[in-house]
Amino acid sequence: QVQLVESGGGLVQAGDSLRLSCAASGSISSINAMGWYRQAPGKQRELVARITSGSGTNYADSVKGRSTISRDNAKNTVYLQMNSLKPEDTAVYFCAAEGIKYYSGSYLRYEYNYWGQGTQVTVSS
Numbered sequence: 001q002v003q004l005v006e007s008g009g010g011l012v013q014a015g016d017s018l019r020l021s022c023a024a025s026g027s028i029s030s031i032n033a034m035g036w037y038r039q040a041p042g043k044q045r046e047l048v049a050r051i052t053s054g055s056g057t058n059y060a061d062s063v064k065g066r067s068t069i070s071r072d073n074a075k076n077t078v079y080l081q082m083n084s085l086k087p088e089d090t091a092v093y094f095c096a097a098e099g100i101k102y103y104s105g106s107y108l109r110y111e112y113n114y115w116g117q118g119t120q121v122t123v124s125s
Contacts, residue, residue, distance in 0.1 A: 002026035002102050002114055004095045009119030016123070017083045022095030022116055024076040029108060032099025034071055034078035038091035038121075045094065049080055062088070085123045092118040 008020040024031060035050030049059045049069035057069055068081045078095065095116035102109055 001104065002028060002097070002100060002111070004097060004114055004116035006093065006095045006116045006119040009093060009121045011122045011124065012085055014086055014123055014125050016085050017081070018085060018121060020080040020082070020093055020095075020119065020121075022078050024097050024100070024114070027103035028076055029101040029103065030099075031073075031076060031097050031101075033097075035096045035098065036069065036078070036080045037094045037096055038089075039094070039118075040088075040091040043091075048093065050098075051078060082121075085121075087123045087125045089121060089123050091121060093121050094118045 003025050004022055006020060006022045008018060012018055033050055033052045036048040037045050038048050039045040047060055048063055049067055051057045051069045051071045053073060059067060066084045071078045097114040100111050100114050
């Protein structure tokens with residue numbers, strides 16, 4: 001099976017920076033794209049940033065210019081550097097792996113989406 005383990009969340013003040021990490025483990029053959037989503041209380045989960053295996057990126061308008069997503073394909077790890085954090089960035093941040101191929105025994109399986117457990121980011125004003 002596959003696991004996504006996030007780290008780097010926490011409580012920070014407005015204007016501070018955070019770096020989130022997400023490592024995918026298991027008998028992984030390939031991952032098409034990895035990304036970060038967030039969900040604030042009472043709101044729907046939304047895309048924050050996404051990066052493909054070819055390093056193509058896209059960002060939510062709300063974080064563009066303040067955040068950078070990067071990826072280490074060899075380690076199946078994705079990072080999200082967030083700067084100039086605002087209270088409205090407060091949410092649970094989820095890592096996602098899209099189009100993941102992995103081995104279960106001798107079988108190569110495909111999952112469209114795999115999610116991490118989430119890590120809390122709280123920005124105080």
